Amino acid sequence: MQLLVNIDHVATLRNARGEGYPSPVEAAKVCEEAGASGIVFHLRKDRRHIRDEDVYALKKAVTGTLDFEMAATHEMINMCLEVKPELITLVPESREELTTEGGLNMSTHFDDFEQRVFPKVQGSGIEISLFLDPNPEDIDLAGKLGSDAIELHTGTYANAQTEIARTHELERLKEGAEQAHDLGMKVNAGHGLNLDNLDEFVSTVPHLNDVSIGHALISTSLFKGLHNTVESFLEIMNKYNH
Ligand SMILES: CC(=O)[C@@H](O)[C@H](O)COP(=O)(O)O
Numbered sequence: 001m002q003l004l005v006n007i008d009h010v011a012t013l014r015n016a017r018g019e020g021y022p023s024p025v026e027a028a029k030v031c032e033e034a035g036a037s038g039i040v041f042h043l044r045k046d047r048r049h050i051r052d053e054d055v056y057a058l059k060k061a062v063t064g065t066l067d068f069e070m071a072a073t074h075e076m077i078n079m080c081l082e083v084k085p086e087l088i089t090l091v092p093e094s095r096e097e098l099t100t101e102g103g104l105n106m107s108t109h110f111d112d113f114e115q116r117v118f119p120k121v122q123g124s125g126i127e128i129s130l131f132l133d134p135n136p137e138d139i140d141l142a143g144k145l146g147s148d149a150i151e152l153h154t155g156t157y158a159n160a161q162t163e164i165a166r167t168h169e170l171e172r173l174k175e176g177a178e179q180a181h182d183l184g185m186k187v188n189a190g191h192g193l194n195l196d197n198l199d200e201f202v203s204t205v206p207h208l209n210d211v212s213i214g215h216a217l218i219s220t221s222l223f224k225g226l227h228n229t230v231e232s233f234l235e236i237m238n239k240y241n242h
């Protein structure tokens with residue numbers, strides 16, 4: 001299990017004043033120095049945080065896994081083929097949302113992914129992951145497409161307001177991880193994970209590969225420093241890395 005740090009919100013802070021700081025690339029370097037196995041960014045259609053120039057700079061600077069989160073538009077697919085990150089994660093995206101609100105509905109996307117997206121990306125050396133809720137039907141369709149990985153959406157777990165709801169969602173995530181693993185896909189996970197909910201998640205859900213954490217990690221780093229914060233998240237994850 002590895003930690004990938006999402007640095008979108010370093011760019012959010014930079015863009016708030018239009019100055020050149022803080023730099024997402026500098027943040028990425030600190031995260032990797034502190035032990036993160038790679039970096040995630042989401043290049044949104046509206047470029048609200050990460051911008052095209054960040055993508056090229058991150059590709060040069062990041063030494064571990066670079067995970068390019070994107071909507072599966074023609075523009076993004078062409079850009080990933082040019083940049084060649086290790087991994088792309090396809091996510092649903094709407095302009096109105098504050099953040100990603102759920103996983104892909106695979107019955108809606110299956111034909112387009114099978115006919116347009118996968119043939120373009122497979123064979124390019126880039127792994128494909130699909131951001132999914134732990135729904136058996138969606139995971140099954142990801143397996144049928146031959147996806148390298150899925151990323152389990154942990155936001156419903158992270159936002160659960162009652163213990164019953166949280167336990168229920170953890171059980172679904174656990175079953176989703178088993179199903180994806182049995183279908184031969186890697187199991188990534190992320191969204192809304194923080195220092196309070198990470199331990200329960202990683203100790204319960206099996207087969208975890210990349211765990212991506214952004215908003216809470218960057219927020220915590222305002223108080224603890226980025227290097228120390230990455231170490232705090234890794235301390236939890238490494239208890240379960242044998
Ligand atoms: C896919 C996911 O859960 C998040 O990484 C999200 O896509 C990040 O985007 P924002 O940083 O804009 O919230």
Ligand SMILES: NCC(=O)COP(=O)(O)O
Binds near residue numbers: 151191192193213
């Ligand atoms: N893929 C999830 C991610 O990159 C980070 O999500 P969050 O921690 O910012 O919610």
